[in-house]
Amino acid sequence: MPSVSARTTRGLRTASQNTRPSMEQMRKPFAQKNANTAYYTLSIIIATVALSYGSVPLYKTICQQTGWGGTPIKSAAHAGPLTDDDDVAARLTPVTSSRRLRITFAGSTSDILPWKFTPQQREVRVLPGETALAFYTATNNSKDEDIIGVATYSVTPAQVAPYFSKIQCFCFEEQxxxxxxxxxxxxxxxxxxxxxxxxxxxxxxxxxxxxTFFKAKYDKDGHLTPMPMPY
Incomplete structure (x- = not known):
């Protein structure tokens, strides 16, 4: 018959075995930590790719919403959500008591773009709150190449940019x-x-x-690269 001390020793050993964590339990925190690290790394990679892919539209949005760098703000219509161009124009009321503003137009191309790009009118005069329509003409002078161009735009004096609102234009789009x-x-x-x-x-x-029109450039994945900032 086992002594009391022997039974006590076996009991303590059994209790110790029952309370000792298994290898699976010991591995679990490390596995969770590794998974979290992998998710974090993957999110950084995805964010980097997304920023690269969206650099042009992101730049476009920032400029249009803030008037940064002399870039006119894209209209969001001051009353209610923007639905279409006609709604924006319909909401506007010209300030007839104001002086008319003289709007002049300029156009140019980068040195490597064989286009001719000019405004059809030298100037128009508008009241604040009055819509106006102007035209530019672009010609591809290349005799053997179809070319894609992208235009950037700016307003001078630069401090006027937050008040110069575009309803519709060809800027930042591939032409x-x-x-x-x-x-x-x-x-x-x-x-x-x-x-x-x-x-x-x-x-x-x-x-x-x-x-200013620039020749469109694309990265290795075929995405349009950002155009130079207006200044």
Missing amino acids: RLNKGETVDMPVFFYIDPDFLKDPTMRNIDTITLNY
């Missing part, structure tokens, strides 16, 4: 012109009536809208 082809490109815009409430705009009577 493909066949060899020798000529196309007309419309710009539909207005000057925000809040322009009149800004004391820093008091002495500004002339605003210039400038477009």
